[in-house]
Amino acid sequence: MTPSAAPPPPAPGPPLALALAGTIMMVPANLLPVLSTNLTGQTRSDTIISGIVALWEDGMWGIAAIVFTASILIPVLKLLGLGWLLLAVRWPPRDGRRRRTLFYAVLDFIGRWSMLDVFLVAFLAGTVKFGALASVEPRTGIVAFTAVVVLTVLATNAFDPRWLWVEASNPDERTAPDPDGPAGQTP
Amino acid sequence: MSSLIAQFHAEGNAARRVACRLCGYEHVRVPLARGQRAGCVRCGTMLEKRGRFGPHAPLAFALTGIILAIPSVTLPLITVSKIGNIRMSLVYSGAGALWDHGMRILATWVFICGTLAPVLLFATLGALIAARRELDPAMSPRLLRAAHALEYWAMPEVHVLAVLVALIKLGTLVNVFIGPGFWCYTAMSVVLALAWRSFEFESTEPAAGARRAFSA
Numbered sequence: 001m002t003p004s005a006a007p008p009p010p011a012p013g014p015p016l017a018l019a020l021a022g023t024i025m026m027v028p029a030n031l032l033p034v035l036s037t038n039l040t041g042q043t044r045s046d047t048i049i050s051g052i053v054a055l056w057e058d059g060m061w062g063i064a065a066i067v068f069t070a071s072i073l074i075p076v077l078k079l080l081g082l083g084w085l086l087l088a089v090r091w092p093p094r095d096g097r098r099r100r101t102l103f104y105a106v107l108d109f110i111g112r113w114s115m116l117d118v119f120l121v122a123f124l125a126g127t128v129k130f131g132a133l134a135s136v137e138p139r140t141g142i143v144a145f146t147a148v149v150v151l152t153v154l155a156t157n158a159f160d161p162r163w164l165w166v167e168a169s170n171p172d173e174r175t176a177p178d179p180d181g182p183a184g185q186t187p
Numbered sequence: 188m189s190s191l192i193a194q195f196h197a198e199g200n201a202a203r204r205v206a207c208r209l210c211g212y213e214h215v216r217v218p219l220a221r222g223q224r225a226g227c228v229r230c231g232t233m234l235e236k237r238g239r240f241g242p243h244a245p246l247a248f249a250l251t252g253i254i255l256a257i258p259s260v261t262l263p264l265i266t267v268s269k270i271g272n273i274r275m276s277l278v279y280s281g282a283g284a285l286w287d288h289g290m291r292i293l294a295t296w297v298f299i300c301g302t303l304a305p306v307l308l309f310a311t312l313g314a315l316i317a318a319r320r321e322l323d324p325a326m327s328p329r330l331l332r333a334a335h336a337l338e339y340w341a342m343p344e345v346h347v348l349a350v351l352v353a354l355i356k357l358g359t360l361v362n363v364f365i366g367p368g369f370w371c372y373t374a375m376s377v378v379l380a381l382a383w384r385s386f387e388f389e390s391t392e393p394a395a396g397a398r399r400a401f402s403a
């Protein structure tokens with residue numbers, strides 16, 4: 001066994017394709033209604049954004065912010081962030097590898113929180129079932145939204161952060177600490 | 188006191204090596220004292236730690252999780268009432284409602300992420316830890332891959348937050364009662380995080396104290 005395996009050659013195709021598919025699915029996910037609410041005979045359908053606006057107007061700012069972060073901010077941030085990392089793999093900047101690796105770890109961690117809206121719609125549909133009095137039903141937009149979440153999570157997973165270190169694979173650079181920070185110390 | 192201890196490659200046999208899970212840089216394992224962590228010398232990611240809970244923590248957490256899983260899926264999660272009508276929901280009722288509306292793939296997915304994957308992950312971790320003790324190298328790689336895949340899609344903590352958001356939203360519309368299943372499920376999601384962290388990062392290198400005892 002060699003002391004240190006060579007980093008894998010970058011294969012940006014799969015993460016790029018998955019991220020593009022996720023970007024395309026953002027359109028139906030945000031235009032189609034995700035649920036409809038029936039209250040004593042009056043029915044209204046909500047998209048993700050109109051649901052957030054309704055929460056805000058009802059004075060529920062806290063949960064409006066949580067849903068906005070999970071449903072809009074995180075998917076957009078993940079797609080933009082992944083694009084930035086793919087650019088850094090294609091044209092490696094001189095420094096900042098350590099920072100980009102940390103950024104990848106953050107993208108990987110936040111992705112799952114986008115599932116919030118899916119669980120929310122499922123829970124409401126499974127709980128608010130009072131027939132004509134009050135009921136919540138899922139709409140097709142939530143299927144498209146789940147596709148966005150799964151595609152962005154898979155895209156992040158298909159990106160290998162070792163690609164960020166390919167150009168650092170010769171022995172001299174390997175042992176040199178990264179200029180970004182104090183190497184080898186974890187408080 | 189905690190400080191780092193991770194050395195460069197070059198020496199040591201394969202079993203004593205650990206590759207950084209982010210940047211791939213290989214390190215030689217060194218014994219850690221309680222409370223110490225070892226970080227990657229190149230990117231700073233945590234490689235291993237020796238936690239406060241000791242070497243039996245992963246198994247203890249996995250068994251606790253399996254025990255908590257039973258009331259989590261059988262006891263009422265939330266009960267709501269509106270003008271005398273009462274509805275009780277379980278942890279997988281949401282997936283059931285999606286299924287009833289014809290969204291069967293989505294229903295299956297929600298059931299996997301919220302219910303099935305967490306429970307299977309506890310069982311897989313228990314089996315992996317048992318296999319590690321019996322030193323059965325044939326079983327471990329497949330189980331390990333399964334554990335990583337399950338961990339990727341097991342999201343009970345996201346489910347808990349979604350239910351809390353829904354309860355605030357529903358508060359003005361119906362009367363809401365939090366059932367015992369919700370508390371068990373929340374506890375299970377905390378134990379899942381603890382089990383996974385202790386399993387993934389707990390050092391398997393003998394502690395410095397143990398080594399000293401041997402050489403004395």
Ligand SMILES: [Zn+2]
Pocket residue numbers: 207208209210211212227228229230231232
């Ligand atoms: Zn590293």
